[in-house]
Amino acid sequence: MQLSINGRAYEVDAEPDEPLLWVLRDALGLTGTKYGCGLGICGSCTVHLDGVATRSCVTPVSTIEGRAITTIEGLAQLVDDVEVLHPVQQAFIDEQVPQCAWCMSGQMMTAAAFIETNAAPTDEEINVAMGANYCRCGCYTRIKVAVARAAELARERGEA
Amino acid sequence: MSDTEQSKPEKRGMNRRTFLKVLGGGTAALAVGVVIGGPTIVREARLRINQAFLSGDAPTSPPPESPFVWIEIGADNQAYLYIPKVELGQGIHTTLAQIAADEMELDWQQVTARQADTERGFDPQLIFTFGSTSVTSLYAPIREIGATLREMLRVEGARQFGLDVAAVRVGNSAVFVVEDEQRRLTYGEIIAAKQGEWVLPTTQAALKPSSEFRYIGQSVQRVDLRDKVTGRAMYGYDVRLDGMLYGAVARPPQYGATLKRAAAGDAESQPGVFAVVIQDGFAGVVAESRRKARAALEHLDLEWEGGTTITQPEIEAIVSVPREGGTLIQRDGDVDGAGGRRVEAAYRVPMAIHAQMEPQAAAAHVQGDRAMIFCSTQAPGLTRERIAAAIALDEQAIHVVPTMVGGGFGRKTGVDVGVEAALLSQAAGVPVHVGWTREEDTRYGYRRPPAANFLWATVSDAGEVLAIHHEIASSDILLNPQVGSAFLGTVLGTDPLAAYGGLIHYAIPNRRVVYHHCPIPVPTAYWRGLGSFPNTFAIESFIDELAEATSSDALDFRLRYLPEGELGERFSTVLNAVADASGWHERDSLPAGRGLGFASAYDRGTVVGVVAEVSVTDANIRVERVWCAVDPGLVVNPDGAAAQVQGSIVWGVGSALIEEQVIANGMSTSQNFDGYPLLTIAQTPEITVLPISSGDTPVGGLGEPVVGAVPPAIANALAAITGRRFRRMPFRL
Ligand code: FES
Ligand code: FES
Numbered sequence: 077m078q079l080s081i082n083g084r085a086y087e088v089d090a091e092p093d094e095p096l097l098w099v100l101r102d103a104l105g106l107t108g109t110k111y112g113c114g115l116g117i118c119g120s121c122t123v124h125l126d127g128v129a130t131r132s133c134v135t136p137v138s139t140i141e142g143r144a145i146t147t148i149e150g151l152a153q154l155v156d157d158v159e160v161l162h163p164v165q166q167a168f169i170d171e172q173v174p175q176c177a178w179c180m181s182g183q184m185m186t187a188a189a190f191i192e193t194n195a196a197p198t199d200e201e202i203n204v205a206m207g208a209n210y211c212r213c214g215c216y217t218r219i220k221v222a223v224a225r226a227a228e229l230a231r232e233r234g235e236a
Numbered sequence: 237m238s239d240t241e242q243s244k245p246e247k248r249g250m251n252r253r254t255f256l257k258v259l260g261g262g263t264a265a266l267a268v269g270v271v272i273g274g275p276t277i278v279r280e281a282r283l284r285i286n287q288a289f290l291s292g293d294a295p296t297s298p299p300p301e302s303p304f305v306w307i308e309i310g311a312d313n314q315a316y317l318y319i320p321k322v323e324l325g326q327g328i329h330t331t332l333a334q335i336a337a338d339e340m341e342l343d344w345q346q347v348t349a350r351q352a353d354t355e356r357g358f359d360p361q362l363i364f365t366f367g368s369t370s371v372t373s374l375y376a377p378i379r380e381i382g383a384t385l386r387e388m389l390r391v392e393g394a395r396q397f398g399l400d401v402a403a404v405r406v407g408n409s410a411v412f413v414v415e416d417e418q419r420r421l422t423y424g425e426i427i428a429a430k431q432g433e434w435v436l437p438t439t440q441a442a443l444k445p446s447s448e449f450r451y452i453g454q455s456v457q458r459v460d461l462r463d464k465v466t467g468r469a470m471y472g473y474d475v476r477l478d479g480m481l482y483g484a485v486a487r488p489p490q491y492g493a494t495l496k497r498a499a500a501g502d503a504e505s506q507p508g509v510f511a512v513v514i515q516d517g518f519a520g521v522v523a524e525s526r527r528k529a530r531a532a533l534e535h536l537d538l539e540w541e542g543g544t545t546i547t548q549p550e551i552e553a554i555v556s557v558p559r560e561g562g563t564l565i566q567r568d569g570d571v572d573g574a575g576g577r578r579v580e581a582a583y584r585v586p587m588a589i590h591a592q593m594e595p596q597a598a599a600a601h602v603q604g605d606r607a608m609i610f611c612s613t614q615a616p617g618l619t620r621e622r623i624a625a626a627i628a629l630d631e632q633a634i635h636v637v638p639t640m641v642g643g644g645f646g647r648k649t650g651v652d653v654g655v656e657a658a659l660l661s662q663a664a665g666v667p668v669h670v671g672w673t674r675e676e677d678t679r680y681g682y683r684r685p686p687a688a689n690f691l692w693a694t695v696s697d698a699g700e701v702l703a704i705h706h707e708i709a710s711s712d713i714l715l716n717p718q719v720g721s722a723f724l725g726t727v728l729g730t731d732p733l734a735a736y737g738g739l740i741h742y743a744i745p746n747r748r749v750v751y752h753h754c755p756i757p758v759p760t761a762y763w764r765g766l767g768s769f770p771n772t773f774a775i776e777s778f779i780d781e782l783a784e785a786t787s788s789d790a791l792d793f794r795l796r797y798l799p800e801g802e803l804g805e806r807f808s809t810v811l812n813a814v815a816d817a818s819g820w821h822e823r824d825s826l827p828a829g830r831g832l833g834f835a836s837a838y839d840r841g842t843v844v845g846v847v848a849e850v851s852v853t854d855a856n857i858r859v860e861r862v863w864c865a866v867d868p869g870l871v872v873n874p875d876g877a878a879a880q881v882q883g884s885i886v887w888g889v890g891s892a893l894i895e896e897q898v899i900a901n902g903m904s905t906s907q908n909f910d911g912y913p914l915l916t917i918a919q920t921p922e923i924t925v926l927p928i929s930s931g932d933t934p935v936g937g938l939g940e941p942v943v944g945a946v947p948p949a950i951a952n953a954l955a956a957i958t959g960r961r962f963r964r965m966p967f968r969l
Contacts, residue, residue: 094527102482102525107474108467110642112593113674117909120593148467165465172457172875175883176325177464178593178642184465203918210909212593212643213325214886216920218879 077141081106082150092138097121099137100147108148108181112210119209122182123147129189148181151188163233164188167226175213183209183219191227199224306352307336307385313409313424315342318352320374322365322614323460324644326939327876330458331371332378334451334872339382339444342423343409344451349459353616353637360617363638366646366762371872371934372841379443387441388434393426446870446932453929455875460640472597472612472639472653477667480599481510483660484529485520485670486538487680490902491758493543495519501537511664512536520656522664526671544757544902551899555754557582557690557707562750563729566706566739569746574703576694579785581778583691584964585770587897588684589904590763591914594642595677598650600657601667606633607658611650612641618719619650623658646762647681649719675907682718683897683904684763685711685734686756689774693744699786701797703746708771709754710734716761725753737768737944740775741838742797743804758899764887765943768839772944773951776835777963780952790834790952791815803843806867806930810845811836813926814865818847823956829853830860833953837945841936842868846885848921848949852957855969858919859889859950864942865926869935878925880938885923888946890915893966 079086081104090099095114100106100123109132112120116134123132124146151162161169164187174180183206190205191197197205202223211219306318317336321328329349337347352363362373386406393411394401397419405412411426413419421429446452463469488494498519500512508528513520519536523529598611600623607629613619616636624631641648653670661668672680687710694702713733714720725731730751740747763769783793794811798804815821815834823832830851837844849861862885871877894913898905906912951962958969 091527098526101474105476106467107470107476110594111473111671111674112595113909115674115908115910118593118914148465152466159466161465168465169457169461172461172879174325174458174461174464175327175879176593176641176643177461177469178471180464181467207916207918210593210914210916211886212591212645212914214883214915214920215879216886216915216917217882217923219917 077138079137079141079145080143081145082147088137090137093136095133096123096135096137096140096145097132100132106147106149110178110181112179112182117208117210118179118182119186120179120182122185122209124185124189127189127192129186146185148185151184162188163229164191164223164226167222167229171218171222171225173215173218173222175215179209179211179213183211187219187223187226191223191230195227195231197224197227307340307381309423309427311424311428313422314346314348315340315409315423316348316350318350320352320363321370322363322616322638322641322644323351324365324614324641324648326880327458327873328365328370329460330456331872331876332374333459334454334456335375335378336382338449338451339379340386341406341408344456346409351638354620354635360620363616364618365614365644369840369937372869372937375872375934380440383441383443384437387437389423389426392430392434393421396421396426396429452872453870453874455873458876469640471594471642472599472610473594473642473671475597475599475610475639475669477599477601477669480667480669481522481524481664482526482529483520483522483657483668483670484526484533485518485656486533486536487676488540488543490540490543490545492902493540495538496541497537497539499537501535503532503535506532506535510666513660513663515659515663518659520660522660522666522668530673546757546902547900548898551587551686551756551758552584552688554756555686555688555709555711557688557709557752559707559709559752562707562752564748565730565735565751566747566749568748569703571703571705571746571748574694574746576696576702578692578694579782580690580692581781581961581963583689583770583774583777585684585687585773586965587686587758587760587899588763588891588895589678589681589897589912590643590645590647590683591678591909591912592643592645592647595672595674596648596653596681597669597671598654598657599667599669600654600661602627602629602658602662605629607635607661609634609636609654609658610639611636611654611657612648613638613650613654614641614644614646615649615651619654622651622655626655627658627662645764646766649762651718652681674909678907678912679904682716682759682761684769685713685760687734687767687770689770691774691778693778693782695782695786699788701744701782701786704740704742704744704748706738706740706749706775707752708735708738708749708767709752710767710770711754711756711758711760713761713763713766715753715755716759718759719761729753731767733762734767735771736766737771737775737837737839741799741803742779742794743799744797757902765940768837768940769891769944772835772837772839773947773965776837776945776948777951777961780834780948780955781961784955791820794834794836803838806843807836807838809930810843810865810867810928813928814845814847814863817865817924817926818849818861818863820847829957831953831956833949833951833956835945835949835952837941839936839941839944842866842938842941843936844941844945846942846945846949848946848953850950850953850957852954852969857893857954857967857969859893859921861922861924862889862946862949863924863926864945865928866938866942867928867930868938868941869929869931869933871927871929872934874927877927877938881925881927881942882923884940884942885946886915886920888943889919889921889950891943891965892947892950893919896966
């Protein structure tokens with residue numbers, strides 16, 4: 077089947093019920109998307125399907141043919157061969173958020189989709205949007221600050 | 237063992253003999269390292285220099301003896317620091333690079349931190365990244381080697397200028413002429429132009445005075461984050477080797493069960509199966525995908541025997557206090573003859589799992605008489621040792637590459653998954669990756685030992701505490717043979733890691749601490765905080781109860797019984813700082829249903845003070861705010877320190893309110909996060925960290941000491957609100 081990932085077409089040979097997560101990681105080598113639970117609980121495996129944050133561990137690959145998949149590897153943009161980080165990635169570095177970072181692809185993909193829908197989120201809204209993404213290293217305090225900062229960065233870039 | 241011996245901050249620096257040696261020729265790069273060899277008690281350092289190693293690619297042959305700090309500077313002036321500790325997310329690559337770069341006068345832009353592995357910068361004991369000891373153990377040796385290298389470059393730079401050493405100055409990876417700063421040679425240029433062999437100085441170069449530090453003490457940004465936010469960082473679960481297949485391993489229905497009979501059944505004919513591997517006590521499958529490997533496991537013909545049927549109440553009966561016997565680990569004065577009115581309480585901490593977000597993972601390629609292992613491991617030396625025994629190869633023939641680790645907390649020692657990948661690869665003759673499922677990780681790892689503590693104290697009519705007695709019961713950490721040595725227990729009578737934090741440092745005249753070794757048939761071992769977690773919970777809760785029994789303020793009580801000398805002064809600073817920041821003295825003005833709780837901790841050199849603000853509404857406990865002052869001696873990276881403390885507080889709140897692993901019929905009842913939820917962002921309190929730098933040397937760690945102080949601060953706040961004591965974790969109303 078054909079998958080469109082980060083703007084590129086991939087031909088994959090997978091069983092229809094294979095979760096997208098394992099197709100990305102093991103079949104295609106896109107290991108930036110992480111496995112945490114396989115049940116849709118922890119959020120580590122979050123990717124975008126047509127811009128919507130989606131848990132790839134519970135998404136059978138056959139259900140998403142023809143949809144635009146974005147993974148953490150596709151979040152930054154290449155501008156004149158220079159990698160320009162997405163506002164969320166930039167904010168996560170600025171605020172020195174990640175520790176082990178195993179959860180962070182999922183955190184950032186969730187945050188990136190969220191700030192598309194809410195350009196100036198409150199703390200409470202961030203808690204709700206990020207409320208189902210586990211971080212065992214306990215980076216929550218910084219995630220909260222960084223998501224607000226990312227929204228601000230995105231606004232600034234939009235105005236520029 | 238006496239209290240005074242135990243509570244002293246770790247000896248500063250390392251006691252070692254240095255000898256120097258020059259190796260090789262060539263002028264491409266300068267590399268220098270130092271070895272701390274032998275068992276940790278007999279520490280000997282050997283400084284070694286080698287011009288032959290090029291920066292970058294793997295060396296064509298490993299150095300004859302790998303130094304534990306390996307620093308290379310290439311002709312391009314880039315400095316490669318091979319960090320002898322594993323990056324678990326604690327920022328250790330950054331912190332240790334800061335120390336080296338400062339002493340070497342490197343330009344931070346020209347510093348690249350790399351992971352040491354068994355080929356470069358490896359010492360099997362030293363690379364074990366646990367117990368919050370990385371900075372304290374390496375601060376002095378890294379500075380010494382950095383200073384040596386800096387002085388060698390200064391002398392050679394001056395020689396190349398044809399000037400006196402006094403006429404040049406070092407800075408930003410270069411040597412400058414003092415009279416004319418336009419004239420400079422970069423370290424790389426000096427190395428490229430060097431004729432003949434480098435000669436090591438015979439005396440230790442002077443270290444920089446702390447007033448001249450450029451990076452030490454600064455919140456330098458983490459060196460590993462760009463790769464982490466772009467998904468490029470390579471973890472054990474992410475490793476892909478050419479021709480790699482996937483392995484899965486059969487698991488017993490109960491802890492301790494072994495294979496009575498194992499046959500391939502029809503597993504070999506299942507789709508995608510490449511090999512079925514059955515060896516004594518081990519059955520696994522290698523297949524073209526993880527799914528197919530796991531599916532084929534169901535088709536093996538296995539019969540298990542033995543194993544435990546233990547249940548939770550039985551575990552709690554084994555790990556219980558008070559009881560007779562035990563090993564005395566502290567005795568000051570005469571506890572039994574002190575007299576006074578008795579106050580007592582018992583505490584319990586259940587089992588818990590690490591739940592690090594990346595489950596166990598390793599890739600192995602065993603080829604005849606050598607093996608290559610990529611593993612998410614905090615303990616590459618231990619991983620290698622266990623693999624060598626399992627596949628009957630010499631340790632020297634096994635190359636272990638520690639990858640980025642997706643959370644460790646004591647669980648990532650590679651002793652299970654590393655061995656499994658190696659066994660499967662050896663038998664199947666192909667590279668094999670084994671990545672555990674969350675279900676496997678939840679059930680089949682080792683876990684936090686269950687612990688029980690019992691304390692009593694006697695109080696005079698005047699409200700003086702006369703004596704204190706503490707009994708600790710815990711299952712194993714270091715005595716678990718999978719990660720440590722059961723033999724040690726017969727020598728010591730204690731599990732020293734489970735006893736951590738159990739001594740009473742308060743200046744109560746008569747003190748006694750007894751340890752009860754309580755093995756259970758469920759595997760337990762390292763966990764964040766080790767014994768200081770349950771022991772600090774018990775002691776600090778009991779201190780609050782004693783303060784109440786003597787009608788004292790919890791802060792005043794602690795200040796009154798501070799240990800003497802420098803440690804007491806550090807405590808006083810920390811406790812007052814956290815009290816002031818949290819509004820401790822004004823806590824009476826909090827609304828009903830809200831309260832503050834105080835706790836402190838002393839763990840391996842680090843002094844901690846925590847105040848928790850808790851609210852109780854209906855059936856709900858919420859930790860609203862936590863303040864933490866922490867003094868590990870010198871703080872190398874304040875922002876990194878704050879991150880460790882924030883993480884520790886989240887960990888402590890989760891433990892206090894949520895986490896518990898229950899055993900029924902010899903197996904964990906929870907399998908995944910549905911049965912073992914973690915704390916979320918919405919449940920996270922507002923956190924204020926007050927890092928306190930005392931002195932000019934790091935004396936304690938930061939990844940663990942705070943964890944144990946959080947639950948008692950919460951329990952003490954709950955007592956203030958409800959009038960009830962919460963002596964068992966997790967706390968329930
Ligand atoms: S791995 Fe998908 S939600 Fe946990
Ligand atoms: S950074 Fe380690 S789990 Fe989130």
